[in-house]
Structure formats: structure tokens, C-alpha cells
Amino acid sequence: MLKSRLFWPVIILLIILAINLFFDPGFFKIEVKNGHLTGSLVDIVNRGAPLMLISIGMTLVIATKGIDLGVGSVIAMSGSIAAMTVVQGMASDTSLTPLFMAIAAALGLSLAAGLWNGLLVSRIGIQPIVATLILMVAGRGIAQLITDGQITTIYYEPYSFIGGGYLFAIPFSVYLVAAVLGIALYMTKKTALGLFIQSVGANPEASRLAGINSKNIILLVYLFSGFCAGVGGLILSSNVSSADGNNAGLWFELDAILAVVIGGTSLMGGRFFLMGSVIGALIIQSLTTTIYSIGIPPETNLIVKAVVVIIVCLLQSPEFRQKVLRPRMKKPHKKEPENSLNEQGVKIS
Amino acid sequence: MVIQLKRFRVVFLMLLIIVLAACSSTNTEGNTNSGGEGGEASSDKLVIGFSQVGAESEWRTANTKSIKSAITDAGHELKFSDAQQKQENQIKAIRSFIAQKVDAIVFSPVVETGFETVLKEAKDAGIPVFLVDRAVDFEDDTLWVTFLGSDFVEEGIKAANWLVEEMEGVDGDINIVELQGTVGSAPAIDRKEGFEQVMAEHPNFRIIKSQSGDFTRAKGKEVMEAFLKSDGENIDVLYAHNDDMAIGAIQAIEEYGLKPGEDITVIGVDAVKGAFEAMAAGKMNVTVECNPLFGPQLVELIEAHFAGETLDKRISVEEGIYTMDQAKELLPTRKY
Structure with missing residues (x-):
């Protein structure tokens, strides 16, 4: 079942990457420079890391029929507090202590933000879109307060490792994504948590009657989303060794929602596809990198993006595929009996 | 429930009216409270009313400070009004300046249109108006004395001229990548235009890639990464529409x-502190100044006008260009 859901996103990702090959034959080339891997593909994964992390968090929130509009602001807050902690700690200490203090402060603040969203939605019963809108607006204000509205530059080597460092020739941010994705996959596949989240998203009242503590499940997904945004904020701020309360993570919530939707998770809640969201995030980042490297004029960037997104969404829609693509697609699909079952499964849901 | 809701609405509306009334009354107070000693102005001591747009950015705050202190330091009397981005506040402020019979009005218009009537009133009252930083869009250019502000096209031309001079004697093509500002913004359009004007006369300079970096460090870095992957060693020069994008690209x-500064020549615009730090470290070659500190130049212009000189309708802010060699020396003196 997962396979058929991932099929279209993966195909689209491959098409976007293949388009690059026409313009730049060296696009897929990966070489070792200064002891680490470089190449456009590495860039896409590296730059896409924050979006992938946030999409993972967002997937679980959307699975409970919620939405978290606050993630962009949490990114700004997390980066700002980390930067300010480093700047203040650096004066008295040149060891690694300021780094860990910064990480603790950033994750602490983002968890607090997640807790705030979670409490508003689960305990007070405010609609998610409204509850998280509060933090979307206020969070950026808090970030600007923390940085005093200035772009703060950090001259502290260890801090730049989080978003710009390499471990065994691979960007460190990739390990962070892998770790968070691994935890999320494990918790939702190997424990009952995944089922709980799905059932809360499908019908919170029925889940409560069935003995699931819906409120705590909802609280948990917002906490996790806040955590993911916090890590993403650390990566983004560390990557440029500065904290920008005004622009860091701007519109990230929309990109993350888009990634989740491209990945096949419905905004109506219920079933969710973590791997799909990760691929969705990669599609968005590949598109961005492609636009930069094949030299599309900046005035048309957004239109190109929108056209690709429309195509992706159309291909994702079973109704569209049935009406437009079905006649031609039928034959190859018949060969695999497993696949036709999947199509039915899609229709039922 | 319905009745309660209605009552609540009525109460809310009343509160709103009270708050609004309070706001507008404090505004008029703010505009008039600095009056008083205007009458004793001698021939060289002027009373100058200054209506600023607001305080929306660091650049603007530095600009306000510079103009305010230049006026008071020169011994003139200042009447300041902050419009908080609202045209009606600004019209009110100018009317109050006219009523107080100031000698000159300095004015950064919030929007380009809609000020004809109030500027005519100023003209009829014989008060000269000096536009700063932002222009107005009227047919009748007798309504103001001069417009003093940064010329973004000129900044692009300066950057290009520096590059042409620097690359003199280099044979073959010189490949330039450009990081544009936010699409559609005046500085992005004009800095691109000015740069291209000069480049058009020098066919061996080629802009091979041009993309928006939204004026931010993170985007500047991301776009530059993609440029490097597609064009790599071919890139000789980076021209960024502001210093922040240049720093990200570095x-x-x-x-x-x-090596930025050696393998790739890096050009920025703005001359913010970060650019001086990068230049002092040898990673950036040059930055073209976009100066908010034109208070002293403004006061000179006002004094020149009262001394009977005729001024051009458009005067550019005196802006320098700073290179790597000057950076270390100047770094401690940078204010913003």
C-alpha cells in the first residue's frame, strides 16, 4: 500500500532531476572535495534537510486532522535564541559549553512553543488553524525581540557544524534528518502510537470512547512538530552562522504543508505517509535548486513552481488519474495483481 | 445570547471610538507641542519641520537620527513628526507645520501620490519643501525645492565601473553571476539596471547567471551554491544587490x-558592518555605500536654498565606495 502511494512522488522527483541532466550533464556527478562529498544532489539533500524535518513533524499533526502554521516562526525563534546564547556564552567560554547551551535553549524554546500549540488545541479546544496562527504571528515578534531586530553574526566554529559540518564526508544535517525520521518511523510503525494518531485523526470522539487518550496524542504531535521545527531552525541558523528573526523560516509552514500533501497525506486526517512527506520535501527542494541552476529568470520562479505543484497534485489525485491517465496506464498495471488491489484500497478510503 | 452579543458589539464599538479619539488627540499634541519659540528665529537660525515615514527598519532609524541631529547640531530648531506609515498623519503634520509658520519642511512621503493639496498650501504660505529618500509623483514640480535620496541606479553603475577598472588588462571573457534583491523592489530593479548599463558597453563582461536571493543571507548562500555547481570555476565575479546576500554567498x-575575494571577486551594495568585517578578512573586494546618514548634506542644501542658490530638482546622496584595503581602518567607525 505504501508503495503505490510513494510511486507518483518518486516518479516526479526523478523527472525533475532528469530535467537537470539536459541543462547540466554534470548534475548527477558527486565528487569528493576537501574531504567531503559535493555535488548538486548533495546540495539538495543538505538544503532540504530543514524542510524534510519540518514535514515529518507536520505529517503527524496533519494526521490528527490538525495543522501547524507556527513552524516558520518556531524556526526563527529557535535560531535566534541559539545564536544569542552562543554570542553571550562565547565571551566567557571557548570550549563546547556554549554550543550545548545553545542547543538546549533552542530545543527548550521550540518544545515550549509546541506545548503552547498542543495545549491550545487539545485542552482549550481552539481550532488548530486558529490556535497555531497565534504563534505564527507572535513567534516572529518574539524572534525579533530576541535578536533586537538585527541580524546577529556568530563567530564560533563549533556552532556552524550543525548545519554546515560534515561527518564521514556526509553533511551532518543529513544525519539529523535520518535520526528524526528513524524515531518517527519506529514510533509509528513498531508501537501502537501510529494507529492511535490515525484513529484520532479519523474520529477523535470514537477514539476517546475506545479508550485512547486523544488529548494527549494531539498534545504529543504538536510537541513533536515544535521539536522538528526547532532542529530545523538550528540547522538554518547554523548554516549561515547568523540569526535573522525577520526572514529565517519565512513561509516554511506553507512549504511543509505542501510537502506533506505531495507525499500523499490527506488534510482530512487519518492515514499518513512519513516517507511520502520526505520525498515531497525533496521534490520542493529539487525544484528550487533546478530553477537556480538552469537559469530561469527570477520573475517567473513562482509560476514555474506553481505549475509543477499543480501537475504533482493532479497526478496524486486518483480521480484525475482514472479519468485522464487510466486508458493508457491500464495495461502495464494489470501485470501486477497487487497494484489493482491498491487502487481499490485508495478508492475505498 | 443574541441580545448579549448585540450589547457586546455596542460596547466594543464605543470602546473603539474612544480609543481612536484618544489616538488622534495624542497625535495632534505630538505635532504641536514643540512650538513656542519659533518667533525669535533670526536670519541664520531656521525652524525646520520634519515629517518622517515611520520607524520600520534599522536603515530608517539611522536615517531619522542623522537628520534630527544634523538639524539641531547646525543650530536650527527642529519640529519632528513620525507618520507611523500613515498618509493622513503626514498631511496633518504638514498642515500643523504650516500653521506654526516654520521656515522649511523636510518630508519623506509615505506614498507617491495624494500630497498635491497640502503641498500647494505650503507653497502658498511660502514655505519651501525638501523631499528626502522618497519621491512624489506629481506633474507640478514647483511644489518642492529638491529631492535628496539614494540613487540605486547610480549604485549599480558605481559597482560596474569599479569592476571594469579592476579588471583592466584581463584578457578574455569575464563571467559574472548576479544575486538580485527581492523581485520587483526598487533597489533590485535599479541596481540591476545601473550595472547592466555599464556592462552593455563592455562586451567581454558577461552576466551568465542572475537570480533572486531575496536580500537574505540564507537565500544568497543557497543560490550561490547552485551557481557554483552549474558553473563552478567559470565564475569570475559575484555581484550581489546587498551585502547580506554577498556574505551568504561568500x-x-x-x-x-x-577563495572568495581571490578566485571570485565579490561586490556588494549597502556598506553595512558585516561587509566591512568580510573585507577586513580579505573575503570581499568592494561594497558600494547606500547611505542613510545624509542629515548633514540635507542641512547644507537647506542653508544653500536660503542663501539664494538654485538647487537641482534631483540630488543624489553622497555615497562612497569602499574597498578591501580601506576596510580594516574604517571598521571601528561604522555605525550600522
């Missing part, structure tokens, strides 16, 4: 394994 160049 990091990308370093990570790619090239």
Missing part, C-alpha cells in the same frame, strides 16, 4: 573550495 564559495 560562505558558499568557501565551502565549495574556492
Whole structure:
């Protein structure tokens, strides 16, 4: 079942990457420079890391029929507090202590933000879109307060490792994504948590009657989303060794929602596809990198993006595929009996 | 329930009216409270009313401070009004300046249109108006004395001229990548235009890639990374529409394994502190100034006008260009 859901996103990702090959034959080339891997593909994964992390968090929130509009602001807050902690700690200490203090402060603040969203939605019963809108607006204000509205530059080597460092020739941010994705996959596949989240998203009242503590499940997904945004904020701020309360993570919530939707998770809640969201995030980042490297004029960037997104969404829609693509697609699909079952499964849901 | 809701609405409306009334009354107070000693102005001591747009950015705050202190330091009397981005506040402020019979009005219009009537009133009252930083869009240019502000096209031309001079004697094509500002913004359009004007006369300079970096470090870095991957060693020059994008791109160049400032010549605009730090470290070659500190120049112009000189309708802010060699020396003196 997962396979058929991932099929279209993966195909689209491959098409976007293949388009690059026409313009730049060296696009897929990966070489070792200064002891680490470089190449456009590495860039896409590296730059896409924050979006992938946030999409993972967002997937679980959307699975409970919620939405978290606050993630962009949490990114700004997390980066700002980390930067300010480093700047203040650096004066008295040149060891690694300021780094860990910064990480603790950033994750602490983002968890607090997640807790705030979670409490508003689960305990007070405010609609998610409204509850998280509060933090979307206020969070950026808090970030600007923390940085005093200035772009703060950090001259502290260890801090730049989080978003710009390499471990065994691979960007460190990739390990962070892998770790968070691994935890999320494990918790939702190997424990009952995944089922709980799905059932809360499908019908919170029925889940409560069935003995699931819906409120705590909802609280948990917002906490996790806040955590993911916090890590993403650390990566983004560390990557440029500065904290920008005004622009860091701007519109990230929309990109993350888009990634989740491209990945096949419905905004109506219920079933969710973590791997799909990760691929969705990669599609968005590949598109961005492609636009930069094949030299599309900046005035048309957004239109190109929108056209690709429309195509992706159309291909994702079973109704569209049935009406437009079905006649031609039928034959190859018949060969695999497993696949036709999947199509039915899609229709039922 | 319905009745309660209605009552609540009525109460809310009343509160709103009270609050609004309070706001507008404090505004008029703010505009008039600095009056008083205007009458004793001698021939060289002027009373100058200054209506600023607001305080929306660091640049603007530095600009306000510079103009305010230049006026008071020169011994003139200042009447200041902050419009908080609202045209009606600004019209009110100018009317109050006219009523107080100031000698000159300095004015950064919030929007380009809609000020004809109030500026005519100023003209009829014989008060000269000096536009700063932002222009107005009227047919009748007798309504103001001069417009003093940064010329973004000129900044692009300066950057290009520096580059042409620097690259003199280099044979073959010189490949330039450009990081544009936010699409559609005046500085992005004009800095691109000015740069291209000069480049058009020098066919061996080629702009091979041009993309928006939204004026931010993160985007500047990301776009530069993609440029490096597609064009790599072919890139000779980076022209960024502001220093922040240049700083982000410098990091990308370093990570790619090239030396910014040596392998790739880096040009920025704005002359913010970060650019001086980068230049002092030898990673950036030049930055063209976009100066908010034109208070002293403004006061000179006002004094020149009262001394009977005729001024051009458009005067550019005196802006320098700073190179790597000057950076270390100047770094401690940078205010913003």
C-alpha cells in the first residue's frame, strides 16, 4: 500500500532531476572535495534537510486532522535564541559549553512553543488553524525581540557544524534528518502510537470512547512538530552562522504543508505517509535548486513552481488519474495483481 | 445570547471610538507641542519641520537620527513628526507645520501620490519643501525645492565601473553571476539596471547567471551554491544587490573550495558592518555605500536654498565606495 502511494512522488522527483541532466550533464556527478562529498544532489539533500524535518513533524499533526502554521516562526525563534546564547556564552567560554547551551535553549524554546500549540488545541479546544496562527504571528515578534531586530553574526566554529559540518564526508544535517525520521518511523510503525494518531485523526470522539487518550496524542504531535521545527531552525541558523528573526523560516509552514500533501497525506486526517512527506520535501527542494541552476529568470520562479505543484497534485489525485491517465496506464498495471488491489484500497478510503 | 452579543458589539464599538479619539488627540499634541519659540528665529537660525515615514527598519532609524541631529547640531530648531506609515498623519503634520509658520519642511512621503493639496498650501504660505529618500509623483514640480535620496541606479553603475577598472588588462571573457534583491523592489530593479548599463558597453563582461536571493543571507548562500555547481570555476565575479546576500554567498564559495575575494571577486551594495568585517578578512573586494546618514548634506542644501542658490530638482546622496584595503581602518567607525 505504501508503495503505490510513494510511486507518483518518486516518479516526479526523478523527472525533475532528469530535467537537470539536459541543462547540466554534470548534475548527477558527486565528487569528493576537501574531504567531503559535493555535488548538486548533495546540495539538495543538505538544503532540504530543514524542510524534510519540518514535514515529518507536520505529517503527524496533519494526521490528527490538525495543522501547524507556527513552524516558520518556531524556526526563527529557535535560531535566534541559539545564536544569542552562543554570542553571550562565547565571551566567557571557548570550549563546547556554549554550543550545548545553545542547543538546549533552542530545543527548550521550540518544545515550549509546541506545548503552547498542543495545549491550545487539545485542552482549550481552539481550532488548530486558529490556535497555531497565534504563534505564527507572535513567534516572529518574539524572534525579533530576541535578536533586537538585527541580524546577529556568530563567530564560533563549533556552532556552524550543525548545519554546515560534515561527518564521514556526509553533511551532518543529513544525519539529523535520518535520526528524526528513524524515531518517527519506529514510533509509528513498531508501537501502537501510529494507529492511535490515525484513529484520532479519523474520529477523535470514537477514539476517546475506545479508550485512547486523544488529548494527549494531539498534545504529543504538536510537541513533536515544535521539536522538528526547532532542529530545523538550528540547522538554518547554523548554516549561515547568523540569526535573522525577520526572514529565517519565512513561509516554511506553507512549504511543509505542501510537502506533506505531495507525499500523499490527506488534510482530512487519518492515514499518513512519513516517507511520502520526505520525498515531497525533496521534490520542493529539487525544484528550487533546478530553477537556480538552469537559469530561469527570477520573475517567473513562482509560476514555474506553481505549475509543477499543480501537475504533482493532479497526478496524486486518483480521480484525475482514472479519468485522464487510466486508458493508457491500464495495461502495464494489470501485470501486477497487487497494484489493482491498491487502487481499490485508495478508492475505498 | 443574541441580545448579549448585540450589547457586546455596542460596547466594543464605543470602546473603539474612544480609543481612536484618544489616538488622534495624542497625535495632534505630538505635532504641536514643540512650538513656542519659533518667533525669535533670526536670519541664520531656521525652524525646520520634519515629517518622517515611520520607524520600520534599522536603515530608517539611522536615517531619522542623522537628520534630527544634523538639524539641531547646525543650530536650527527642529519640529519632528513620525507618520507611523500613515498618509493622513503626514498631511496633518504638514498642515500643523504650516500653521506654526516654520521656515522649511523636510518630508519623506509615505506614498507617491495624494500630497498635491497640502503641498500647494505650503507653497502658498511660502514655505519651501525638501523631499528626502522618497519621491512624489506629481506633474507640478514647483511644489518642492529638491529631492535628496539614494540613487540605486547610480549604485549599480558605481559597482560596474569599479569592476571594469579592476579588471583592466584581463584578457578574455569575464563571467559574472548576479544575486538580485527581492523581485520587483526598487533597489533590485535599479541596481540591476545601473550595472547592466555599464556592462552593455563592455562586451567581454558577461552576466551568465542572475537570480533572486531575496536580500537574505540564507537565500544568497543557497543560490550561490547552485551557481557554483552549474558553473563552478567559470565564475569570475559575484555581484550581489546587498551585502547580506554577498556574505551568504561568500560562505558558499568557501565551502565549495574556492577563495572568495581571490578566485571570485565579490561586490556588494549597502556598506553595512558585516561587509566591512568580510573585507577586513580579505573575503570581499568592494561594497558600494547606500547611505542613510545624509542629515548633514540635507542641512547644507537647506542653508544653500536660503542663501539664494538654485538647487537641482534631483540630488543624489553622497555615497562612497569602499574597498578591501580601506576596510580594516574604517571598521571601528561604522555605525550600522
